[in-house]
Amino acid sequence: MSKKQKTIANEITLSGVGLHTGNEVVMTFKPAAPNHGFAFKRVDLEGQPIIEAKAEYVTDTQRGTNMEKNGVQINTSEHVLAAAVGLDIDNLLIEINASEPPIMDGSSKFFIEALEKAGVVDQDVDIDEYVVKEIISYKDENTGSEIILMPADEYQVTAMVDFGTKVLGTQNATLERISDFKEEISSARTFSFLHEIEMLLEHNLIKGGDLNNAIVYVDKELSEDTTEKLKKAFKKDDIKIKPNGILDNLELRWANEAARHKLLDVVGDLALVGTRIKGKVIANKPGHLVNTTFAKKLAKIIKKEKRNNVPTYDLSQPPLMDIHKIMDILPHRPPFLLVDRILELTDNYVVGMKNVTMNEDFFVGHFPGAPVMPGVLQIEAMAQAGGVLVLTSVPDPENYLTYFMKIDKVKFKQKVLPGDTLIFKSELITPIRRGIAHMQAYAYANGKLVAEAELMAQISKVK
Structure with missing residues (x-):
């Protein structure tokens, strides 16, 4: 539990x-x-x-x-x-x-x-x-x-x-x-040694100190001059050393x-x-x-x-949600549906997956000679995984849309290439309130973190 x-x-x-x-x-x-x-x-x-x-x-x-x-x-x-x-x-x-x-x-x-x-x-x-x-x-x-x-x-x-x-x-x-x-x-x-107390008094510190909020261990001879300073600082008529080596007016609570x-x-x-x-x-x-x-x-x-805590999953096992169940929740459709599977879903986080293939539409125009998945689409994919988390918080997700409100602290660590398997994890930073979700999202591929971002989105009912 x-x-x-x-x-x-x-x-x-x-x-x-x-x-x-x-x-x-x-x-x-x-x-x-x-x-x-x-x-x-x-x-x-x-x-x-x-x-x-x-x-x-x-x-x-x-x-x-x-x-x-x-x-x-x-x-x-x-x-x-x-x-x-x-x-x-x-x-x-x-x-x-x-x-x-x-x-x-x-x-x-x-x-x-x-x-x-x-x-x-x-x-x-x-x-x-x-x-x-x-x-x-x-x-x-x-x-x-x-x-x-x-x-x-x-x-x-x-x-x-x-x-x-x-x-x-x-x-x-x-x-x-x-x-x-x-x-x-x-x-x-708290406690202190006598020589430290003398130094603090010289530097005009411990103005709030008294014999009831600090144990003073006497590690040197108590001179007459020091005694007078302590009496003045602690507002005491007399200062003495107890048999256990601490100043008086205080009993130890434990040895x-x-x-x-x-x-x-x-x-x-x-x-x-x-x-x-x-x-x-x-x-x-x-x-x-x-x-x-x-x-x-x-x-x-x-x-x-x-x-670097890359989630590990047996991708040969049936997912929690396949593409058909995802399309029942998300309004996105190809070529803008960027999540293939949902592997794990709790009240606080979601883990999704995407197989990046050479057949992706964006590779046609994004560096055709050296294809790289656009960073903005990596963010979109993380957000879509987060969208599954947010939309499952309402009883009728098909009647809602999710809109970006804010993207912050975005970092791209590695290139995402054809043949990579992307794993997304989006977790709530704060509980969903008034339809607003604030999430920390990560994307992993080949055992490495490839992108991360803070995402804020709002779900809105379709009119």
Whole structure:
């Protein structure tokens, strides 16, 4: 049974302060359409620009994962995205009136609670899941940080950290299934070492920090001068070191809370891949830089595999629809009927086929000495396959016609020659609404992608 994409049922707002700016931030989670993914909308800026949560927009990983698109920034996005992934959400619009989400208690706990209160609901489109078939890895030779992704029955994450200090040495944390995220990982808070806190204070950062939203591990002697700075920054009358090596006024939720938070960060950063992952992640000494670099690599691999994922069918078997059934649905007729068979048809996509022969009418005038199938007719053929998908959504397809509204992102990769067998796949980008279909279409021949395009068409009843 296929899994459905998820969003939230209602919008919900929460507020707090930004960790580094100290400014009050208002953030609203809103439902989003299928295949929308995660995106941030800066409602405080002119035009309310949107930044999609994609690895390609990551520009900086100092003190968090920071994205920028067209000069607009979103900082420290990882805790919010981890919460969405942890609740199995696929589509979410996050409206925010600042560059960084509120830090809350330094974990994903409050974001989880808000999203659950809004209600997680199924949508009418199947999930887009990347199934890992072979090991994919990336290693930062300078730091020794490494991420390995291997095949598994579900999304799993293991984080192994080694800080090389007496106060916080080697720790591990594992998430066996994403349904455990809420209880096992989401409440793990961000942390820092004392020497890092001193540096951040010197640079006028962590204005929103206090001892309730960040664990501070004391890895050096606490001088009188530093003590006074911390008392002032955290608005405390006194600052002391607890026996376990952290500053006071805070109890650890787990002995390995640091490793659990690093795992939380991995989940949030890998959300930037843009699709669900079916595989096991092993992150050794993870950090935002290695996490997002791996996310960029994986996103490129997935994009390439999707483009080159040539459908394979036994063409000796009877098709789902032969030419006669196709003509019962499509109004086209030779020489403009460019689909010979329908091989597969679901609510969301269709796969069609055409045998390209030397007898095609267009070869008479299109390079007779070196016949090549015109690119515009390849697009038309993809659209006709998509037309079968769209017209089967109405009870009386013979009473409808399909008209182009828009063609976008067209690319031709290979020539199509006489003797080639073309396979077309057209899949809905968004559900059909008001007779309008928005599709991503691909054409394959000889085991290669030959053309691709985004197509938009509208079905209209014959008067």
